[in-house]
Each structure stands twice: as C-alpha cells, then as structure tokens.
Amino acid sequence: MEMIYWVLISIVFLIAFAGLIYPIIPSVLFILAGFLLYGALFTFADFNWLFWTIQILFILLLFGADYVANIFGIKRFGGSNAGMWGSTVGLLIGPFVIPVVGIIAGPFIGAVLGELAVNRTPLKQAFRIGFGSVIGFITSAVTKGFIQTVMIIIFLLWVL
Template sequence: MDLMYWSLIGLLFVLAFAALVFPILPGVLFLAAGFAVYGFAFSFAPFNTAFWVIQGILFVSLFAADYAGNALGVKRLGGSRAALWGSTIGLLAGPFVIPFAGILIGPFLGAALAELIVHKKGIKESAAVGIGSLLGFLGSTLIKGIVQVIMIGYFLWHVL
C-alpha cells in the first residue's frame, strides 16, 4: 500500500512539473495534493507550522513569478496591457492550437498581435514586445521550476 501512495505522490509532483509546459494545468494544486495524500496516507505530524508557512510563501511565489515574469517581459520592451492580455491568452491557447511549439509561439504571437491590432504599432515594435513576452515566460518558468524543486525537496526533508 505504501508503494501505491508514494506512486500517487510522485505522479502528482510530475504533473506539477508538466504544468510548467502546459500552463492550463494547476501545478500548485498538484503539489498541494501530493502533500495532502502523504498526510492522509501516512501522517500530517511531520508538517509543523514552519513547514506550512514556508510552503505557503513558496506557493505565493509561484503565482507571483507567473504574473511578474510575463508582465516584466512585456513592459520592459514597451508593451501595453493589451499585449499582456494577448500574451496570457496565447500562453493558454498556444499548446492546444500548435502542439509542442505553441507554448513558445503562443505568448509571442498573442503579445505581438495585440500590439499590432490594438495599438497599431509597427511589426518591429510588436515583435519586440512578443520577444519580451516570450523571455518573460521562459524566465518565470525557470524560476517556477526551481521553486517547485525546493518545495518538493523541503517536503521530502520533512518526511524522510
């Protein structure tokens, strides 16, 4: 039975990392579900107040990295609020419209098209905003991956 529970916990953690590539998946919830499965299957005793406070701060940082990375990338290269929305829509829709490459093309196209259509910017300026969106997404994905590794490592440190 222990093997089954640990397999489920491992699967939930893998799904949390899959959410880095498919942002429609709730990565944070998969991490929390992994912690909960451990608690219900084995014990919540290893999870003291400090554990929950630290994990809570890291959970919030995952959301902050998601928003800040995209916003900074778009704003840094002169993008507007419309580009930020376009980038977000492209990020969510891209993997479904263009499998595999859509995760990279979607935010770029969403931001660039928003600048072209809404603010009537030129192709060069719009492409720069699209690149900013893509760089922001890649940076936030890297940060989120690192934070998730820290969260899982901290979890394992408490339970093993």
C-alpha cells in the same frame, strides 16, 4: 502498499511540473495535492505550522515570480496591457493548437496580435514585444520550476 502511495504522490508532483509547459495545469494545486495525499495516505502529523508557513511563502513566491516575469518580459520590451493579455491568451491556447511549438509561438503571436489590434503598434515593435513575452515566459517557467523543486525537497526532508 507504501511504494504505491509514493508512486501516486510522485505522479501528482510530476503533473505539477507539466504545468510549467502547459500553463492551464495549476501547478501549485498539484504540489499541494501531493502534500495532502501524503497526509491522507500516511499522516498529517509530520506537517506542523512551520512546514505550512514555509510552503505558503513559497506559494506566494510562485505567484509573484510568474507575475514579475511576465511584466518584465512584456514591459521591458515596450509592451502594454494589450500585449500582456494577448500573451496570456496565446500561452493558454498555443500548446493545444500547435503542439510542442505552441508553447513558444502562442505567447509570441498573442502579444503581437494584442499590440497590433489594440494599440496599432508598428509591426517591428509588435514583434519585439512578442519576443519579450517569450523571454518572460521562459524566465517564469525556469523560476517556477526551481521554486517547485525547492518546495518538494523541503517536503521530502520534512517527512523522511
């Protein structure tokens, strides 16, 4: 039975990593769900205040990394809030409208359309901002993937 429990916990953690590609999946909630699932299936006794403090700090780091990477990608390439909002909408819709390619095309198209529609940005500059949004997304995904991996490693070291 213990093996089945670990498989379930692993599936929840894998879903969290799927959230790096499909941002509509709340990765951090699935990582927390994996911890809680372990507690419910095994024991919560393994989790003391230090474990939760460390994990909460990593959760805050996840949110901060996501925000900073998006700002870096858009603002660094001359974008505005319209580009950030467009990129976010494109990031949420893109993977479902254009499977596989939409994860990159969505933020790009969203940022370009946001800048063109709201700020009347010249097309060449809007494309540059769209490229920046893709750079921001990739940077964010890699950073969040690293942080999530560290969170899971800490969890495993804590309970094993």
